[in-house]
Amino acid sequence: MTDGSPSYARNDGEFGVGEVPPEYDVEETVEDHKSTRARIVEALRANKLALAGAIAIVLLVLVAAFAPFVAPHGPEEQFGFMQEPMSQSSGDFDSDGQTETVTHYLGTDSFGHDILTRIIFGARVSLLVALATVAFAFTVGTTLGILAGFYGGWVDSVVMRYVDFQWAFPEIILGVGIIAVMGGLGVTNVVLAIGIAFIDDFARIIRGEVLSIREEEYITAARAVGMNDARIMFKEMLPNAVAPLIVQATLMIPFAILAEAGLSFLGLGVKPTTPTWGLLISDGRQFISRAWWISVMPGLAIMVTVLAFNTLGDGLRDAFDISEEEVN
Amino acid sequence: MWRYIAKRVAHAVFVMWLVATTVFLGLRSIPGGPVRAMLGQEATPEAVASLRRELGLDEPLPVQYVDWVTGMFVGDFGTSISSGAEVSSLLAQAAPRTLSIALFGVLLGLAVSIPAGVVGATRRNQPADYAATIAAFLGISMPAFFVGILLAIVFGVWLGWFPVVGYTPLSEGFVPWLKSITLPGVAVGLPYAAGVTRMMRSSLIETLDEQYMRTALAKGVKSDVRLYKHALQNALMPVVTIAGIQLALVLGGTVTVEIVFGVQGLGRLLVNSILERNYPVTQVTILLISGIFVFMNLIVDIAYTAIDPRVQYGGDQA
Numbered sequence: 001m002t003d004g005s006p007s008y009a010r011n012d013g014e015f016g017v018g019e020v021p022p023e024y025d026v027e028e029t030v031e032d033h034k035s036t037r038a039r040i041v042e043a044l045r046a047n048k049l050a051l052a053g054a055i056a057i058v059l060l061v062l063v064a065a066f067a068p069f070v071a072p073h074g075p076e077e078q079f080g081f082m083q084e085p086m087s088q089s090s091g092d093f094d095s096d097g098q099t100e101t102v103t104h105y106l107g108t109d110s111f112g113h114d115i116l117t118r119i120i121f122g123a124r125v126s127l128l129v130a131l132a133t134v135a136f137a138f139t140v141g142t143t144l145g146i147l148a149g150f151y152g153g154w155v156d157s158v159v160m161r162y163v164d165f166q167w168a169f170p171e172i173i174l175g176v177g178i179i180a181v182m183g184g185l186g187v188t189n190v191v192l193a194i195g196i197a198f199i200d201d202f203a204r205i206i207r208g209e210v211l212s213i214r215e216e217e218y219i220t221a222a223r224a225v226g227m228n229d230a231r232i233m234f235k236e237m238l239p240n241a242v243a244p245l246i247v248q249a250t251l252m253i254p255f256a257i258l259a260e261a262g263l264s265f266l267g268l269g270v271k272p273t274t275p276t277w278g279l280l281i282s283d284g285r286q287f288i289s290r291a292w293w294i295s296v297m298p299g300l301a302i303m304v305t306v307l308a309f310n311t312l313g314d315g316l317r318d319a320f321d322i323s324e325e326e327v328n
Numbered sequence: 329m330w331r332y333i334a335k336r337v338a339h340a341v342f343v344m345w346l347v348a349t350t351v352f353l354g355l356r357s358i359p360g361g362p363v364r365a366m367l368g369q370e371a372t373p374e375a376v377a378s379l380r381r382e383l384g385l386d387e388p389l390p391v392q393y394v395d396w397v398t399g400m401f402v403g404d405f406g407t408s409i410s411s412g413a414e415v416s417s418l419l420a421q422a423a424p425r426t427l428s429i430a431l432f433g434v435l436l437g438l439a440v441s442i443p444a445g446v447v448g449a450t451r452r453n454q455p456a457d458y459a460a461t462i463a464a465f466l467g468i469s470m471p472a473f474f475v476g477i478l479l480a481i482v483f484g485v486w487l488g489w490f491p492v493v494g495y496t497p498l499s500e501g502f503v504p505w506l507k508s509i510t511l512p513g514v515a516v517g518l519p520y521a522a523g524v525t526r527m528m529r530s531s532l533i534e535t536l537d538e539q540y541m542r543t544a545l546a547k548g549v550k551s552d553v554r555l556y557k558h559a560l561q562n563a564l565m566p567v568v569t570i571a572g573i574q575l576a577l578v579l580g581g582t583v584t585v586e587i588v589f590g591v592q593g594l595g596r597l598l599v600n601s602i603l604e605r606n607y608p609v610t611q612v613t614i615l616l617i618s619g620i621f622v623f624m625n626l627i628v629d630i631a632y633t634a635i636d637p638r639v640q641y642g643g644d645q646a
Contacts, residue, residue: 164339165346167573169618172580173598177614180602181354258471262584265473266599281474285588288492292481299474306469 036242043319050315056308064123071120072102075275078112079104082291085115107293109283115294118275119301125276126305129190130256134249136195141202142245146233148203149210159207163200171197171255172262179268187270194259198252205248209241216240243320250313254306261302277302329633336629340622347618351611352396356389366409366605379409383608400615406608408601415612418597423616425495425593428505430582430620432513437520437578438571444521445528445567449536450555460525467522472581476515476588483511493590512589516581520574527570528563535563564635572628579621 034042044051063070073079079089085107090099106115148159166174175193182189213219214237222232263269264278272279277298284294363379364371380386383406384395399405405415441464448460484492490511496504535541536559544554583595594613601609 161346165343165350169347169614170576170579170621172583173614173617173621176583176598176602177351177354177610180607180610180614181358254469261471262473262580265471265584266587266595268599268602278471281477282587285477288477288481289485292485295474295477296481299470299477302471302474303466303469307465310465310469 036246039243039319040246040316043315047315047318049311050319053308053311053315056304057312060123060305060308061127063120064127067120067124071117072105073114073117075113075117075121077114077117079108079114081108081112082110082287082294083108083112084291085293085297106297107291109280109294110287110291113275115280115297118280119277119298122275122277122280122298123301123305125187125270125274126257126260126302129187129194129260129270130253132187132191133195133198133256133260134252136191137198137252138202138245138249140195141199142206142238144199145203145206146210146237149207149214150229150233150237156207159203163203166197166200169197172259175259175263176266176268179263185268185271190260190263190270193263194256197259198256201252202245202248205244206238206241209244210237213237213240244322247313247317247320247322250309250316254309254313257302257306257309332633333630336626340626343622344619347622348397348400348615349393351615352393355607355611356385356392366607405612408609409606410604415609418609419594419612419616422592422594422597422613424497425591426582426586426595426617427620428495428498428509429512429516429585429591429593430578432509433516433520433578433582434575434624436513436517437524440517441521441524442528442567444525446532446555446560448525448529449532449563452533457529460529464522464525464529467518468526470519471584472516472519472577473584473588475518476512476585479511479515480588495589495591495593508591512582512585512591515585515588516578519581520578523574523577524567524571528567531566532559532563535559538562561635565632568628568631568635572625575621575624575628579617583617 044054079091079102080087083089083104086103086105087107088101088103089108090101102114104114104116106119108114109118144159144162148156169177171194174197175190178193178196179185179189182192210233219232219236222236227236260269260276261278261281264276265282267279267282269276269278280298281295281302284291284296284298287294363376363383363385367375367379377386384392387395403416405419407414408418411418444460444464448457451457480492483489490507492511494508496508498505541554541559544558549558582593583598585591586593586595587599594617597609598613598617600606601613
């Protein structure tokens with residue numbers, strides 16, 4: 001309040017310059033704005049379980065990415081058949097003329113493959129498919145949901161009827177049906193089959209968010225300054241609705257992992273020869289009376305991975321204060 | 329209430345029509361057509377033409393569509409390409425197996441999850457709550473077929489209490505039937521129970537914090553009445569929704585668990601038909617599984633009328 005301001009803006013009254021009457025003093029403070037990233041970091045600091053999940057996920061991704069360097073053996077290398085966990089094989093495995101002894105920490109399968117190695121290589125397919133699936137569903141579902149919420153009317157009706165319809169198929173059945181129509185097996189087909197089944201979840205959430213954001217004043221302001229629809233939708237609305245989407249994506253990844261495992265367990269997954277976790281379980285199925293570890297070990301790998309994503313997702317959901325009914 | 333039910337039934341019929349039409353169009357949009365896919369690239373034109381005639385694929389699309397829809401109403405689903413058997417008789421054989429397992433799973437899931445959720449919510453942060461929470465967390469992290477394999481190893485192979493392979497029809501006695509579906513039923517029921525338990529617990533915790541619960545306490549309402557009449561009835565609503573949505577998990581789980589236990593149910597039928605490109609069987613099986621799911625959800629919707637008085641007294645929320 002110095003020379004720059006016009007005279008009518010001066011407040012030289014009872015309370016002096018710049019002074020606020022006591023009745024305007026409020027006790028509560030407005031929470032400082034925090035970026036999404038800052039809130040995630042804070043959530044991880046506060047919630048040890050979520051942090052453990054995040055660390056486990058980072059480790060898993062690293063192991064999968066560097067599988068050939070991390071795995072003790074090659075995925076097709078063969079040793080003794082159906083050896084128990086912690087058993088050892090002796091032989092000249094690297095053909096250098098000397099006999100060496102290797103330990104199979106998780107045992108070997110019916111072909112003599114080292115199970116730990118197969119699980120590490122299987123992590124590649126499982127994680128890749130899961131991430132690609134969620135990325136696909138996220139992109140398509142979010143776009144559809146924003147359009148539906150923003151335009152309303154017939155666009156909304158069409159999208160919501162589609163969501164209703166998709167809901168009528170149990171996810172794995174929809175995936176199986178899509179595989180049937182597309183015929184071949186392969187990474188792209190599996191990603192599409194599971195990804196399409198997840199579109200509705202993202203569409204429904206973002207539509208709900210957009211419906212409430214649409215009435216906010218900053219949207220009216222954005223219109224008033226002449227922003228076009230696309231800019232309002234993707235630059236104004238989307239960033240404000242991103243928290244539930246992040247949580248949903250984190251919680252969808254484990255579903256994608258389970259769905260991929262289910263498809264490859266059924267023999268409708270990536271390729272019958274690629275070691276995926278679902279396929280490893282299915283390979284061991286017929287030997288459960290003689291070698292339980294062939295099926296159980298890859299199953300535990302699925303469980304640990306899914307648990308890690310679930311703890312992280314739950315932690316983020318609490319951090320963003322989203323109710324369990326909103327995302328699931 | 330009747331208006332609400334009529335609305336839900338109409339919606340279910342609409343969804344089924346949509347599913348039937350999609351399956352119809354989906355299989356006809358296979359690149360190169362389903363017959364080429366079934367017979368392979370080297371098939372002679374005569375063979376292709378005769379199979380097309382046999383499947384009615386040489387008719388114009390609208391005629392095929394009318395045939396498909398009327399066939400569904402009279403139960404004429406065509407014949408299997410691989411075995412020549414009527415698709416309807418294949419389904420009649422497989423469906424009871426799948427339904428037995430799925431129903432066992434749902435009943436077990438609800439019987440476990442609702443008490444577990446109530447215990448978790450009422451004894452918050454006590455050992456019983458921790459046990460229920462951890463068990464539920466493990467449950468949602470395991471695919472049903474893996475639970476099935478674990479059960480088969482422990483209770484089938486090691487302990488020998490239950491058969492590991494096969495299904496005994498109800499006509500051969502209740503106990504053998506029950507024994508044959510116990511392990512697969514538990515395998516699909518546990519992951520289902522896990523999801524419902526989590527919802528039950530968090531929903532009840534939220535309800536117990538409501539103002540009217542404090543009012544009830546102040547009025548001197550007995551604690552059992554408070555819990556079961558005031559809190560539980562309100563807390564159940566989101567649980568019923570989740571229990572309905574999660575039925576998809578049960579059906580999907582049943583499909584995989586059937587393969588674990590070598591049960592020749594709908595899942596096995598579906599997977600085999602896809603692998604041998606037996607489209608007449610594939611399309612009807614997908615339709616039937618979706619139909620079961622839609623029907624189960626219709627029941628859930630109607631169950632709402634029992635617990636949500638707003639529906640009963642003519643409220644128009646749905």
